[in-house]
Amino acid sequence: MTVRARLRVTRDRFRLDLDLTVAPGEVVALLGPNGAGKTTALRALAGLLPLTAGHIDLDGVPWDEPPGAFVPPERRPIGVVFQDYLLFNHLTALENVAFGPRARGTRRAAARAIARDWLDRVGLAEHAHAKPRALSGGQAQRVALARALATGPRLLLLDEPLAALDASTRLAVRAELGRHLAGFAGHALVVTHDPLDAMVLADRLVIVEGGRAVQEGPPAEVARRPRTDYVAALVGLNLYRGEARGTTVTVAGGGVLTVAEPASGAVHLAFAPSAVSVHREPPGGSPRNAWRVTVAGVEQHGHTTRLRLDGAPPVLADITAATLADLRVRPGDVVWVALKATEIRTYPA
Template sequence: MPKKPEHLSDPAGAPAATAAQGLDARLVVDREAFRLDIALRAAPGEVVALLGPNGAGKTTALRALAGLAPLTAGHLRLDGADLRRTPPESRPVGVVFQDYLLFPHLTALDNVAFGPRCRGAGKAEARAQAAEWLDRMGLAEHAGARPRRLSGGQAQRVAVARALATHPRLLLLDEPLAALDARTRLEVRAQLRRHLAAFEAVAVLVTHDPLDAMVLADRLVVVEGGRIVQEGSPSEIARHPRTEYIAQLVGLNLYRGQAEGHTVRLAAGPAVSTTEGLSGPVFVAFPPGAVTLYRARPTGSSARNLWHCEVAGLETHGDQIRVELTGELALAADLTTVAAAELDLHPGAPVWAAVKAAQTHAYPA
């Protein structure tokens, strides 16, 4: 994330934190057959994204941080203050919900002013603060509009302004771009990135979209089955995925095996040749674009990895065709439309898949 520009300090002269300690939490929530147990720490100014499949526990974690889901065990401290017994409405927390949840009977201005009013500001003062936030969001001309007159992108920005108007020390965003169409999402994502870059407290973003996470967050925390399976910077996660879910998110074929020098013997499947010389348990990964397909076994190929496979499925993937393969090794290959047509690919077609050792990447498991 870019350095926070000094000129983007909070409207109404909200003081910047000087000795803030940020977020320190261990969230344990028991719900029937499901248990969430994750530790989260974040410094002021840091944006953390919780990623994971449906049912992983991301929303439960967000609700626990907001005080809407009671902790079974663990702790929740924000800037050194214990929030476990603090009711939701008294916490210095702002929330942006997936569906925004704007008050339909209030104007954009009064929606944003609602927070400051609840925190004790007079009507005139609250509306003045709200006007500043709407101007900062580029919505000054829509201050008098009710939610039904706003576009999805405008409503999302009003929701962000409403959350920020209380000067929260923790900002929670639950799938903030999910309700937007693709074109609006691109524009609003860029705007949200700028606002988060200027936010001086902790922000926690829940999303299932890897692009939202990669663009908006400083650090990713991947949750599966109520547990953290990997965390790190977006680049670290993209380079070294440790579960199949993460590999699919970042678009890699991922396998686990035992390395013996430049050969990785997979737990289920053939061996893979790599350029790295390692020993012991490893992951080996390569992008679908590194896979070359042939209808007949190639002769004279320089690829050291060659597997006999069968086409399991075809689908459009951006401007390419994603080919799902089974056989000696289950993997995905990306081809141009022309290449897929020339190979006459269809479900059930036998193919040979080749990958050069130089295009694989092995790292310790």
């Protein structure tokens, strides 16, 4: 019973044009920059924003198909976890979780029994009578998740579920959320701009830019073969498009690179910044790509230093603190970079 959607939504100057499927037991992450259309897609699936055109259905049963069919949010078998949780501040954790079953006609005692069970599952049984203001961010997130799951939804929608958490809480809550999603038999869609959340939680990524899907696939495949600059930046790779003839690739925008595997036609080239070595003088030694660049920026990047280098082509290079001390480079300095052909991944554009 797959969720199938052709989401066509026009709002002012923005247009969402996205085809989406979610299979039973699958967790799909919509990943993209702010303003890409991720939350618009989630709101359309939830019934909070009607489609302009297209359709949403579960196993052939339409939820939204203009101009006729439209199932309102309260009649859709969905659970939603919002970025700010949206717990009812005047209700206890138990009453918050019981609200969904009660709204769907379950008697008070039965709804509370369901709520107690879910609070126990998310490790908050002892906080059943606490109100939201007495809960930490991680605890509030777990109450919101329990509330969403308590109705037995067939589609679970999570909108930036970890964005409101501090870094120390996020790691533990991400792991716990992943455990609950792994055991969820329905369909799950996670909207996020955080690549780590998406990579850890999802079975499949759908990358959205400007209201359209630009790439999708398993996290490992997307990370290995980015197809846009945004995706390359997310996974920390240099990415170029070029025209290949054998092992020589002419890079769009300037420059020529030698690759290890022969190819023909339009290709993407990707390699890690750590694969790039930086030199004050033209490098010698084994055959490799080498070109002259100008230092555009120097910044701390984790445990390394990242150099932004302008040239043909421009490139990011990650070097150690010791290498930086030896090079003594500053913005505006001219240096050389080298890259082995075997470090470059080539795939059709």
